Amino acid sequence: MHISRECAFVPVSFFLGEKTVFLYDQWYLAAWDDEIDQQPVQRWLLDTPVVFYRKEAGQVVAMEDRCPHRLVPLSMGERVGDNIRCVYHGAVFNPEGKCESLPGSTAQARCNGVRTFPIEERWGAIFIWMGEREKADAGLLPPAQLLRREGRRTVRGVLPCKADYQLCVDNLLDLSHEAYLHPHTIGTLEVAEIPVETKVDANKVTVARLMKNVEAPKLFAEAKGIDANIDRYQTVTAYLPSFVTVDVKATPVGEPDYDDPLEWQVLFFMTPERGDSTHYFFAVSRGFGLDSEPIDEALKAGALKTIHEDIEMLEAQQAMLETIPLQDRTLYTRYDVAPDRARIIVDKMASQEKEKEPT
Ligand code: FES
Numbered sequence: 035m036h037i038s039r040e041c042a043f044v045p046v047s048f049f050l051g052e053k054t055v056f057l058y059d060q061w062y063l064a065a066w067d068d069e070i071d072q073q074p075v076q077r078w079l080l081d082t083p084v085v086f087y088r089k090e091a092g093q094v095v096a097m098e099d100r101c102p103h104r105l106v107p108l109s110m111g112e113r114v115g116d117n118i119r120c121v122y123h124g125a126v127f128n129p130e131g132k133c134e135s136l137p138g139s140t141a142q143a144r145c146n147g148v149r150t151f152p153i154e155e156r157w158g159a160i161f162i163w164m165g166e167r168e169k170a171d172a173g174l175l176p177p178a179q180l181l182r183r184e185g186r187r188t189v190r191g192v193l194p195c196k197a198d199y200q201l202c203v204d205n206l207l208d209l210s211h212e213a214y215l216h217p218h219t220i221g222t223l224e225v226a227e228i229p230v231e232t233k234v235d236a237n238k239v240t241v242a243r244l245m246k247n248v249e250a251p252k253l254f255a256e257a258k259g260i261d262a263n264i265d266r267y268q269t270v271t272a273y274l275p276s277f278v279t280v281d282v283k284a285t286p287v288g289e290p291d292y293d294d295p296l297e298w299q300v301l302f303f304m305t306p307e308r309g310d311s312t313h314y315f316f317a318v319s320r321g322f323g324l325d326s327e328p329i330d331e332a333l334k335a336g337a338l339k340t341i342h343e344d345i346e347m348l349e350a351q352q353a354m355l356e357t358i359p360l361q362d363r364t365l366y367t368r369y370d371v372a373p374d375r376a377r378i379i380v381d382k383m384a385s386q387e388k389e390k391e392p393t
């Protein structure tokens with residue numbers, strides 16, 4: 035479906051609910067591969083505590099981080115071989131969550147074990163499936179191949195954000211804010227002034243703008259030494275509910291086929307932590323300067339500065355949303371179309387997921 039610019043001011047978000055909507059039958063980025071080793075660690079995902087550790091051969095185990103005996107986090111315990119032992123009374127669970135032993139008791143005979151979660155480790159990232167196990171199909175992973183691909187180089191990170199993941203996705207779908215929130219890295223005034231093309235295709239929302247003959251933002255100069263005007267391309271694609279890519283390209287004015295463009299993709303994984311907090315994973319995958327550590331540093335520093343500015347704003351916005359719901363706002367811009375469409379799609383996906391739940 036194509037949305038024309040004419041409908042840009044329709045306040046579709048009037049229909050939106052105010053509660054965070056979680057979708058479970060999805061792959062979420064749970065951690066970068068170097069965040070998990072053999073030592074158990076806890077991470078909350080979709081309001082659920084999860085303990086992660088690696089087996090001796092390296093595979094990642096993910097299980098609910100609550101001992102079924104007295105609900106103590108298993109992440110406080112220790113790995114024994116490929117199993118994990120609770121710190122409190124020593125119950126041992128295997129990687130499938132089955133209780134292997136409980137010292138001094140026969141209670142394990144009655145123990146249903148601990149819930150475990152399907153994991154896919156791909157492209158240097160660990161993805162988790164929080165929904166129905168039978169539906170966990172690796173073919174449904176988000177299209178994040180640029181995290182690791184021949185001819186690319188990636189810098190990446192993760193930051194905590196005390197805001198709902200949907201606000202984080204809204205923010206990425208309306209980059210007109212770059213002009214005001216990020217003037218020292220990627221923002222120039224044209225980003226707020228040049229209209230966007232918004233497209234909706236099933237569970238994907240795309241927002242594209244082409245800025246012709248504009249000044250290069252500061253980060254472009256730092257990363258590729260650009261000192262003249264450019265044609266700047268920017269395409270944001272949200273694979274709902276929570277994976278967003280921003281494709282960036284800059285070429286000399288009037289040379290769309292220039293063979294050495296500035297080109298990168300920023301990948302954002304807005305993994306819900308709790309209803310009002312998000313694991314803000316990001317990566318920048320570029321196709322130039324593949325051996326350059328100074329470019330790594332410039333891009334990582336630029337990304338971190340920009341994302342810190344976003345998070346500071348998002349957390350302040352979240353605090354306001356605890357006093358007034360989003361649909362009570364009274365001002366709309368044409369750039370609200372994409373985030374509002376995205377929320378409608380997520381609401382629909384959530385009701386479809388609910389309908390399919392076994393009764
Ligand atoms: S709380 Fe884990 S064994 Fe008792």
Ligand SMILES: [Fe+2]
Binds near residue numbers: 205340
């Ligand atoms: Fe931003």
